[in-house]
Amino acid sequence: MHTDNVGPLAGFRVLDLSDDKGAYCGKALGDLGADVIKIEPPGGDPSRWHRPFYRDQPDPERSLYWFVLNTSKRSITLDLACPDGQDLFRQLVAGAHAVVESYSPGYLDSLGLGYDQLRLFKRDIVLTSISPFGQSGPYRDYQATNLVAQAMGGLVYLCGDVDHSPVMVGGIQGCFQAGLQGALGTLFALYHQEETGQGQQVDVSMQEAITGGMWVSGPHQFWDLSQTILPRWGIPYHQGPLMGMGVRRYQVFRVRDGYMYGGTGTARALPVEDMLAWMARRGVGQELHGRQWSAKITRHLNAEDRDTMEAAYARFVATYTKAEIWEEALAKRIDWHIVQTPQDLFECRHLAERGFWSKVDHPELGEAVPYQGWPTKMGAAPAAIHRRPPLIGEHNQEIYVGELGLSRHQLAALKQAGVV
Amino acid sequence: MTKLLEGITVIDLAWIGVGPMTSRYLAWHGAEVIRIETSSRLDVLRTNGPFPGHVFDINKSGMYTDNNCNKSGITLNLNHPSGVDIARRLISRADVLVENFTPKAMKKWGLTYHDLVKIRPDIIMISLTGHGQTGPYAMHPGAGFSMMGITGIANLTGWPDQPPGLIGPAYSDWIAPHYGAMAVMSALRHRRRTGQGQYIDVSQYECGIHSLGPAIMDWAVNGRLWERQGDRDPAYAPHGVYRCRGDERWVAIAVTNDREWDGFCRALGDVAWTKQPRFDTMRGRVRHVDELDKLVESWTIQLTPEQAMARLQAAGVPAGVAQNSQDCREDPQLNHRHHFWLLDHATIGQHAYSTPSAKLSGTPHELYKAAPLLGQDNEHVYRDILGLNEEEFIALAMEGVFE
Numbered sequence: 001m002h003t004d005n006v007g008p009l010a011g012f013r014v015l016d017l018s019d020d021k022g023a024y025c026g027k028a029l030g031d032l033g034a035d036v037i038k039i040e041p042p043g044g045d046p047s048r049w050h051r052p053f054y055r056d057q058p059d060p061e062r063s064l065y066w067f068v069l070n071t072s073k074r075s076i077t078l079d080l081a082c083p084d085g086q087d088l089f090r091q092l093v094a095g096a097h098a099v100v101e102s103y104s105p106g107y108l109d110s111l112g113l114g115y116d117q118l119r120l121f122k123r124d125i126v127l128t129s130i131s132p133f134g135q136s137g138p139y140r141d142y143q144a145t146n147l148v149a150q151a152m153g154g155l156v157y158l159c160g161d162v163d164h165s166p167v168m169v170g171g172i173q174g175c176f177q178a179g180l181q182g183a184l185g186t187l188f189a190l191y192h193q194e195e196t197g198q199g200q201q202v203d204v205s206m207q208e209a210i211t212g213g214m215w216v217s218g219p220h221q222f223w224d225l226s227q228t229i230l231p232r233w234g235i236p237y238h239q240g241p242l243m244g245m246g247v248r249r250y251q252v253f254r255v256r257d258g259y260m261y262g263g264t265g266t267a268r269a270l271p272v273e274d275m276l277a278w279m280a281r282r283g284v285g286q287e288l289h290g291r292q293w294s295a296k297i298t299r300h301l302n303a304e305d306r307d308t309m310e311a312a313y314a315r316f317v318a319t320y321t322k323a324e325i326w327e328e329a330l331a332k333r334i335d336w337h338i339v340q341t342p343q344d345l346f347e348c349r350h351l352a353e354r355g356f357w358s359k360v361d362h363p364e365l366g367e368a369v370p371y372q373g374w375p376t377k378m379g380a381a382p383a384a385i386h387r388r389p390p391l392i393g394e395h396n397q398e399i400y401v402g403e404l405g406l407s408r409h410q411l412a413a414l415k416q417a418g419v420v
Numbered sequence: 421m422t423k424l425l426e427g428i429t430v431i432d433l434a435w436i437g438v439g440p441m442t443s444r445y446l447a448w449h450g451a452e453v454i455r456i457e458t459s460s461r462l463d464v465l466r467t468n469g470p471f472p473g474h475v476f477d478i479n480k481s482g483m484y485t486d487n488n489c490n491k492s493g494i495t496l497n498l499n500h501p502s503g504v505d506i507a508r509r510l511i512s513r514a515d516v517l518v519e520n521f522t523p524k525a526m527k528k529w530g531l532t533y534h535d536l537v538k539i540r541p542d543i544i545m546i547s548l549t550g551h552g553q554t555g556p557y558a559m560h561p562g563a564g565f566s567m568m569g570i571t572g573i574a575n576l577t578g579w580p581d582q583p584p585g586l587i588g589p590a591y592s593d594w595i596a597p598h599y600g601a602m603a604v605m606s607a608l609r610h611r612r613r614t615g616q617g618q619y620i621d622v623s624q625y626e627c628g629i630h631s632l633g634p635a636i637m638d639w640a641v642n643g644r645l646w647e648r649q650g651d652r653d654p655a656y657a658p659h660g661v662y663r664c665r666g667d668e669r670w671v672a673i674a675v676t677n678d679r680e681w682d683g684f685c686r687a688l689g690d691v692a693w694t695k696q697p698r699f700d701t702m703r704g705r706v707r708h709v710d711e712l713d714k715l716v717e718s719w720t721i722q723l724t725p726e727q728a729m730a731r732l733q734a735a736g737v738p739a740g741v742a743q744n745s746q747d748c749r750e751d752p753q754l755n756h757r758h759h760f761w762l763l764d765h766a767t768i769g770q771h772a773y774s775t776p777s778a779k780l781s782g783t784p785h786e787l788y789k790a791a792p793l794l795g796q797d798n799e800h801v802y803r804d805i806l807g808l809n810e811e812e813f814i815a816l817a818m819e820g821v822f823e
Contacts, residue, residue, distance in 0.1 A: 007606075008606035009606060028602065033606075050634075051634075051654075051655060052634060052638040054641055054642075055641065055642060056642060064637035064638060064641055064642075065633070068633030068634060068636075068637055069633065128778075133753050134757050134779075136756065137752070137753045137756030137757060138752045139733075139752070140753075142738075142740070143736060143737065143738040143739075145674040145676060145738045146674075147661075147672050147674045148674055148738045149740070150672075151740045151741065151743065152741060152751075154743045154747070154748040155589070155591070156651075157670070157742045157743060157744045157747075158587075158588025159577065159586055160578065160579075160650075161579075161582055161586055164579065164582070165650075165651065165661045165663065165670060166651075166661050166670055166742055167579070167651050168577075168651055168661075169573060169577050169591055170573060170575070170578075170632070170635075171573060171576055171631040171633075171635065172632070172634065173591075176630070176631045177598075177631075177777075178777070180598045180630075181776065183598075183602060184598050184601055184602045184605070184776075184778060185777075185778025185779075185780060186778075187602055187605045187606065187609075188424055188605060188778075188783070189780055189783070191424070191608065192422075192782070192783050194609070194612075196422075198783075200781045200783065201782075202779070202781075203781070204778045205753075205777055207753065207754070208754060211754060211774075211777075212594075212759075212775070212776065219747075219748040219749060220748060220760055220772045220774070221486055221771075222482065223745040223748075224482070224771050224772045225469075225472045225482045225768070225771060226469075226471065226474055228470060228745065229744045229745045229746055230744070230745050231668075232588060252574070252583045252584060254583065259575075259585075260569060261565060261569040261574070262566075266563070266566060267561050267562075267563040268561045329560075330556070330557065333559060335560075335561040335566055336566060337566035337567060338569055338570060339570075339572075339584050339585065340569065340570050340571070340572050340575060341572065341645055342572060342639035342640070342645060342646075343639055343645060345629060346639065346640065349556055350556050350557040350625075351555075351626070353554070353556060354623070356626055356629075369637075369640065369641060372629055372633070372636065373626070375599055375623055375626035375627040375629075376599050376600065376603040376621070376622045377552070377620065377621040378606065378618055378619075378620050379619040379620065380607070380610060380614075380617070381606065381607070381610045383606075
């Protein structure tokens, strides 16, 4: 872990006012080298109370949820609702390149801290706003969570079994996508700012961050081009006639200790003979020998042969463990992948060899915690976790006194007044 | 309007999803992007549809078109020695090269980063593959569907008593492009400050893991493995997708605190069951979630999902329609944001394209060119941009270099 931020975005300063909806945005910019200052209300960002907690101890300094979204940031506390707090914020803006926020649309304006007002203090400021549905429009004041954003974005409708209600995609996709795409939008604006001295607003919608994501069954294309409503595929995945080729590509199969993605029509598929020989070595599929197949390569089989072959696959792969079938897939270079748990990820030799995990010291916890490293390896200017997530207001002294030039006495008075 | 990346040239040697979506970001923001394809091995998306009227046509696939707006499309046979030479000439005048082949292919063609810095010292080259350029899985193929397995996304999607996954779209393909574009923009900024280009190695596997942060940390620190939980959340109830009036109509509802529960009860007209003491606290609601979900659905089933959403949102409760293809295309909010941009395609006619979710006020994205037909811009690129004369162009075409 480095103590000073370096990396390709070194030199940019970003003020991060966001809660968990926008936190990944600041994390991304910070890991890439920007100096990101998290501005928390006195007492801390409410999303510090999100589970899970370190060793299950509920404490705003121990939220693992908060940790993963807030690496490479410094933290100060500030009450934006009071005039003294707003005045301090304007001073901070004067020395910053971008502000990231995720308040309800219009809230910053109501405090006199909207884009037009901030420009008076920093002519070329970039203001990135991350909200459920965007800063204007009929749903601007609607609320959304991860689930609701995935539903309104069109993702939920397409997921789950046909006999059950649709499901959301696991993980923190709504906040993650909005934060990630918000970071990219902010970076575009910063790139332009540095070149031209012009600032601008970046308006990010969680709903839209999901909608744009369903390209392989992009809803608008299906409706636009063929007036088709895509159904849930359920089990197995069936990329049927709607997809043009009538090819079923991937299925989820049960193996001895878990599941895997495979199928006859995956991106790389084996010749039928090789498949039969492989199955025979496991004592499966004798009934498939001595007959004519409709194609030499499994992915081109006709529907009937494909069904026959896939039924045999199910029996065949069930004789393997995840680890065994994965070694086979790797050796044969076929596009089968096992379904991994976080435990599998930590035990993955590939991730270990690529140095994916980054142990970050948390002196307060008395241990180094493994974090996910940045997933793009840049030869000349690498990204990294430059700091562990900050404690609440950890950098008040450093920033207010050391950088903003307040006296210790003034800082103490602000603390007394509850501003900091 | 200023184009943010005016003057930046990108060679897009990628295919299918992740690579072309990375370069699409640059195209949306004004870079000149030249997409290289080959007719001997078509981009799979050209064959996947959806097609207008369900009629197969490699120039009319909606999945292809959406990823390739604003790009010039050329065909080039890299297995012909002159093809590689042409590619090198195109790259020598480019700022960025995007590719997503397995590590072996670029070596075979002599188009590795080490080869290319000799002809363009400050080139920014980005490779986006399933597993990255190094490590024991580097040569393993990875596609958006099966990658949902290895990243761990599938494991957390679905119900505990059903197989994992069941994700309709190749969702993991929609993660790496953002990281890819961010890396390119960071590298362009680094080059502007230092004059230095660089090589960027993106692993789709590693990108996908980032979307599961808290679940990963819970294992790393507490040794707890999360179960699939469908649409439920262990901390909140009601939290789910409920059936509404109509065929396959659903509404998602998430009540995440007591204030929202009060709003929820109000929206239902304070019906008697909402006043049962066991539902008074979040803890109680979570404990009795099975009964609660049935009662919630007894209300939603009487309404369209739009009605349920409107009533709940008016009471401050996060709720939204589980929107289908038509709903999304016609969604008033997405259309207010001009999410869909209509362009005139050479053979489809006018149809809709996606736009980025981050809208910039000063230097907005702009869509001005529909996706190319296969090889549509050969003449323009090879003659006007690369400067081949008619004789050279015809001779190379006759040799099959532009196939």
